[in-house]
Amino acid sequence: MDEGNHGEASAGAPGQVSGHGFEWGDLVGDLVATRGSLAAVAGFLAERRGFREDVESVERGLRRLRQRGSLDGGVWGSRVLQVFGLPTAVADRVRWMGQYHSRFSDLPTSLAAELLRPWDRPPVSETPARIWVLLGRASVGLRRRSAAVAGLVAQASVLATRAEPSAQVELALVQAFCWARSDAAGCSRALAEAERLLCDDGAQMDSADRVNLHARWVDQVAYPLNRPGAGARDHTAAADLYRSIPAEGPLFAQCRRANGLGWSLLKLGDRAGAEVEARRSVAAAGDLGSLRLRAMALNLLGAATDGEVSAAAKARAQGIAARLEDEALRLRFDPQRRRQSM
Numbered sequence: 001m002d003e004g005n006h007g008e009a010s011a012g013a014p015g016q017v018s019g020h021g022f023e024w025g026d027l028v029g030d031l032v033a034t035r036g037s038l039a040a041v042a043g044f045l046a047e048r049r050g051f052r053e054d055v056e057s058v059e060r061g062l063r064r065l066r067q068r069g070s071l072d073g074g075v076w077g078s079r080v081l082q083v084f085g086l087p088t089a090v091a092d093r094v095r096w097m098g099q100y101h102s103r104f105s106d107l108p109t110s111l112a113a114e115l116l117r118p119w120d121r122p123p124v125s126e127t128p129a130r131i132w133v134l135l136g137r138a139s140v141g142l143r144r145r146s147a148a149v150a151g152l153v154a155q156a157s158v159l160a161t162r163a164e165p166s167a168q169v170e171l172a173l174v175q176a177f178c179w180a181r182s183d184a185a186g187c188s189r190a191l192a193e194a195e196r197l198l199c200d201d202g203a204q205m206d207s208a209d210r211v212n213l214h215a216r217w218v219d220q221v222a223y224p225l226n227r228p229g230a231g232a233r234d235h236t237a238a239a240d241l242y243r244s245i246p247a248e249g250p251l252f253a254q255c256r257r258a259n260g261l262g263w264s265l266l267k268l269g270d271r272a273g274a275e276v277e278a279r280r281s282v283a284a285a286g287d288l289g290s291l292r293l294r295a296m297a298l299n300l301l302g303a304a305t306d307g308e309v310s311a312a313a314k315a316r317a318q319g320i321a322a323r324l325e326d327e328a329l330r331l332r333f334d335p336q337r338r339r340q341s342m
Contacts, residue, residue: 021118022090024073027080028066030087038062048083070121081127091129094119098132099170100139101212101252106291109325112140128162135170142177143326153178165203169194169213176220191221208250215245215253219260226260226267239264251288255281255297262300274304292329295320299333 031041042059053061061076068077085091096102097116104112119125120133134156141149156171163171176190194217197203198210205213218241225238242264245257262277281297295317302314314333321329 021070021121022086022093022124023070024068024077024123025066027084027087027123028062031080031084045079045083049079068122070118073122073126077123077126081123086124086127086129090124094124094129094132094136095166098135098139098167099209100173101209101216103288103290104136105139105143106289106324108323109140109143109327113137116140128159128164128167131156131159131163131167131171134159135167135174138174142174143324143328145327145331149178164205165197165200166205166209166213169197169205169217172197173213173216173220180220180224191217211246211249212252212256215249215256218242218245219256222260222264226263235264235267239268251284252290252293255284255288255290255293258284259293259296259300262304266300266304271304275301278304291320291324292326295324295329295333 028038028041032038035041035044038059039055042055042062045062046053046055046058049058062080065073065076065080068074073080097104097112097119099105107115116133116136120130120137124130124133134152138149138152138156140146141152153171153174157175160168160171172190172194176187176194179187179190194213198214198217222238222241225232225234225241227233239261242257242260245253245260247254247257249257258277258281262274262281265271265277266274278297278301282294282301285291285293285297298313298317298320302310302312302317305313318330318333321333
């Protein structure tokens with residue numbers, strides 16, 4: 001799939017309309033549309049269950065399930081999910097909402113939270129795919145600097161063993177981010193788990209997702225090497241790590257590479273090189289259509305330049321952060337904090 005549209009459905013799909021997620025009636029309706037009739041769905045389900053129930057009983061169960069809305073699906077909900085699972089479009093939707101490197105992260109936090117809310121209920125919440133909804137909520141919480149993030153990550157951890165590999169990597173990266181300042185050992189273990197999964201050729205995941213997740217892993221490993229006051233600062237090692245991200249990879253990864261490398265060069269005293277990388281990051285973010293990444297790139301450009309160019313870049317970055325209602329970005333771009341960190 002094209003990176004800019006990965007996991008995104010049409011404007012009329014569930015999740016695009018505020019307050020509407022995916023209900024049991026939607027699931028049964030999708031099965032009927034796929035197999036031609038409710039009787040055909042019932043026949044297939046009865047056959048897969050070894051005709052422990054006759055077809056007519058199964059059909060009655062499906063009719064009742066169709067009326068359950070977003071309530072607990074009960075016995076028939078469990079049976080339907082066990083046999084059919086979620087439709088591919090729904091699985092793609094919740095994955096997109098839970099990935100930090102998707103454009104869902106570019107929505108204002110209030111809108112993102114509102115769109116996620118109806119998905120954290122049956123039938124999605126009765127499947128391993130719920131981990132993506134929890135990760136999406138955790139990402140919004142991190143942007144808002146909410147204390148609720150720890151609880152969401154804990155709930156997601158319970159689902160990890162049944163989740164797809166990309167969700168396991170996503171969880172490990174979120175865990176590492178949450179624990180970076182409070183639990184150094186836990187952070188290291190989470191990053192090691194993410195690296196293990198990313199290096200496992202048998203862990204099936206979309207190729208662009210793998211590169212983007214790798215870029216995020218690099219960023220989380222390299223960031224402490226550039227952070228002011230860190231005990232293990234090594235700007236050259238950080239720059240080498242960022243250079244390990246493919247220069248011609250997906251646009252998200254290109255942006256991460258240029259942004260991280262730019263900050264490393266700036267710390268090494270190479271302002272000209274940092275400006276080149278900042279402009280590359282701005283371009284990649286613009287081509288991807290990511291406001292959040294563009295704000296980060298403009299912040300780097302502001303640090304790497306002087307005068308009116310610097311002031312304009314910083315103002316644009318701060319303006320984007322405000323419009324995205326992103327408290328984490330706003331604090332990152334705060335001039336007082338920047339002076340304290342130099």
